Every structure is written in structure tokens, then in C-alpha cells.
Amino acid sequence: MRPESTENPASAAKVVFAEREIPIFRAGDIVRVAERSPVGHYRVPTYLRGKIGVVEAVIEPPGIDNEDESFGRNAGIKLHYYRVSFPMKSIWENYEDSSKDALHIEVFETWLQKEKP
Amino acid sequence: MTNEASVHADDHSHDGDHSHSHAPVQQEGHPSYYEIMEIAVRELLVEKKLLGPGEIRRQIEVLDSRTPALGAKVVAKAWVDAAFKARLLENGRTACEEFGISFYDDTQLIVLENTEKIHNVIVCTLCSCYPRALLGLPPDWYKLKPYRARTVSEPRVVLAEFGTVIPDDVEVRVSDSTAMVRYLVLPLRPSGTEALTEEELAALVTRDAMIGVIMVKGPNEKEAP
Numbered sequence: 001m002r003p004e005s006t007e008n009p010a011s012a013a014k015v016v017f018a019e020r021e022i023p024i025f026r027a028g029d030i031v032r033v034a035e036r037s038p039v040g041h042y043r044v045p046t047y048l049r050g051k052i053g054v055v056e057a058v059i060e061p062p063g064i065d066n067e068d069e070s071f072g073r074n075a076g077i078k079l080h081y082y083r084v085s086f087p088m089k090s091i092w093e094n095y096e097d098s099s100k101d102a103l104h105i106e107v108f109e110t111w112l113q114k115e116k117p
Numbered sequence: 118m119t120n121e122a123s124v125h126a127d128d129h130s131h132d133g134d135h136s137h138s139h140a141p142v143q144q145e146g147h148p149s150y151y152e153i154m155e156i157a158v159r160e161l162l163v164e165k166k167l168l169g170p171g172e173i174r175r176q177i178e179v180l181d182s183r184t185p186a187l188g189a190k191v192v193a194k195a196w197v198d199a200a201f202k203a204r205l206l207e208n209g210r211t212a213c214e215e216f217g218i219s220f221y222d223d224t225q226l227i228v229l230e231n232t233e234k235i236h237n238v239i240v241c242t243l244c245s246c247y248p249r250a251l252l253g254l255p256p257d258w259y260k261l262k263p264y265r266a267r268t269v270s271e272p273r274v275v276l277a278e279f280g281t282v283i284p285d286d287v288e289v290r291v292s293d294s295t296a297m298v299r300y301l302v303l304p305l306r307p308s309g310t311e312a313l314t315e316e317e318l319a320a321l322v323t324r325d326a327m328i329g330v331i332m333v334k335g336p337n338e339k340e341a342p
Contacts, residue, residue, distance in 0.1 A: 047269065063297055066297060098289065102290050103269060104290060104292045105293040105294075106297075
């Protein structure tokens with residue numbers, strides 16, 4: 001079952017989804033990576049902090065926050081990971097190669113905010 | 118540890134040409150800090166009965182049974198069977214499980230298809246995330262910092278060092294695997310391979326092509342110098 005939106009097609013069962021079942025971003029959304037500096041284990045590389053990218057895909061099903069999991073906290077809320085793309089030229093000031101080049105990475109929901117286009 | 122030279126002398130006669138060294142296989146020098154740490158932690162875990170030594174050996178056997186040959190089979194089938202390729206791109210893990218390749222952990226597999234417009238290459242900047250369940254252990258260069266740092270910042274320079282030059286109008290797409298997803302590059306099928314069987318195609322596919330640092334060469338192409 002992939003709860004991709006709050007609207008179900010007419011033929012599907014009408015159910016209410018739990019809040020965190022539904023991804024808050026969709027493919028095509030423009031997102032900004034947070035600029036936190038957490039103490040201890042982190043997964044979002046420092047080179048992407050504060051960068052703006054585009055959501056390419058929602059990873060299903062929801063997953064455990066791998067930063068919490070590393071401390072043994074592996075129960076409780078699950079949220080979504082999103083595959084996000086960043087043009088190389090937006091990450092590296094001095095990127096001299098093709099402007100087509102891009103970086104793709106999975107980012108956990110708590111690290112992303114919607115950015116106005 | 119037995120002295121290999123003395124065992125060797127008993128094994129066979131020395132009549133023929135003998136070009137290999139008889140130097141005994143021995144541990145030279147002092148173990149490194151991390152080697153000592155690994156041995157200490159492992160022995161403690163076994164001593165405290167948190168792990169059995171058989172479990173450790175079993176996991177080594179699990180990983181030893183995973184090799185690039187498995188990935189090559191998956192790639193070759195994707196090249197010849199369009200429906201399988203669609204399933205593979207939709208869900209890499211379940212498609213591999215069709216081959217009896219088990220995934221012993223919670224990771225997903227995303228298969229990245231190379232096309233005329235996109236060339237994929239994978240890296241793990243944080244550590245060495247790699248599709249081990251499918252390909253086995255990664256090469257040392259994949260785990261070391263130069264590859265991990267440079268592939269995300271100057272991928273074309275790194276690719277050129279492997280002999281791979283991608284034209285400017287083709288996107289080089291670097292995937293940094295830091296979450297619970299692992300990647301496999303589905304390389305472009307080389308031209309001139311229409312008549313090959315699935316097995317013959319699999320023999321062309323190498324580990325480095327599934328990481329994305331090289332392209333698969335056709336049967337008649339020479340290696341880059």
C-alpha cells in the first residue's frame with residue numbers, strides 16, 4: 001500500500017491515514033537541507049547542509065531515522081526518506097565540468113524543508 | 118601456525134622447474150591499533166556469549182558467497198528480458214530475490230540504469246555502503262577517502278583516472294549512499310553483442326562497471342591502457 005496522497009481513487013477503500021504514513025514531500029518539490037550541526041552520529045553529509053535540491057522520488061516504505069538507530073533507538077516513529085537531486089554546480093562553487101552533472105542522495109524527512117520556487 | 122616451507126618439502130618432489138617462492142607465510146610486524154581493537158572486541162563478544170564463534174564464521178561465509186558474478190547475472194538478464202528489467206528498476210531487492218539472492222538485512226536496492234543521456238556512479242562518502250548482499254565485499258579503493266571525497270566533488274576527473282571519459286552532454290549522476298538504500302549500476306549493453314547468450318553477456322560484466330567507474334566493453338574491444 002503506497003499512501004501517496006490524501007485523496008484515494010474512487011474505487012479504493014476510504015480510509016484515514018495515520019499522520020506519518022503520508023510523505024510530506026512529493027517528487028518535484030523543491031527542498032532545502034537543514035543547517036543543523038548535531039552532536040554525535042549524522043548521515044546528511046556536511047557538503048549538503050543548506051543546499052537546495054529537487055525531490056526525485058519518495059522512498060517507500062517509511063523507515064527508522066538512521067541517526068537515532070545508531071544510538072539503539074530503533075522503535076517508535078518512522079518517517080520517509082526522499083531521493084533528492086542537487087546540480088553539481090550548486091554544491092561546488094568551482095565545479096568546472098558539465099552543467100548537466102548532478103548528485104543524488106537519500107535524505108530523511110527531518111532534514112528537509114519545503115522551499116518556495 | 119605451521120611453517121609452510123617444511124610442509125611443502127614433504128608434499129612433492131623437487132624434480133621440475135620451481136619458480137615459486139618457498140618463503141613461509143607468516144604474520145610480519147605488529148598488528149595495527151584497529152586490528153588489535155577488532156580482535157579484542159570480537160573475543161570479548163564471544164567470551165560474554167553475545168556472539169558464538171560459529172556465527173562469525175557463518176557471516177564470513179555468507180559474504181564470501183556474494184560476488185560480482187551474481188550482479189553480472191542480474192545485469193545480463195535485465196539486458197535480455199525487458200519485463201525483468203522493469204521489475205528490477207521498480208524494486209531491485211525483490212528482483213534479485215527472484216534469483217535466490219537473499220538480503221540478510223533491511224537495506225533496499227535501487228538499480229540505476231545507465232542510458233545514452235545519463236552515466237551513474239556510486240559512492241559512500243560517510244563509510245563504505247555498497248550492495249554487499251549482491252556483489253560481496255567492495256574493493257579497497259572504494260572504501261578509502263580519496264575516492265569517497267573526490268567522486269562527489271570531481272567525478273569526471275575520478276572517472277578519467279579509471280580510463281572512462283563521459284561526453285559533456287551526458288549527465289554524470291553521482292549517488293551518495295548514506296541511508297538504508299544501496300545502489301547497483303545497470304551498465305549500458307555494449308554494441309555488437311546481439312548474438313551473445315545470457316551467460317556470455319554476464320561474462321562481460323565486471324564489478325567496476327556495476328559501481329559505475331567503467332563501462333562494459335564488448336567482446337572485441339581492447340582494454341584502455
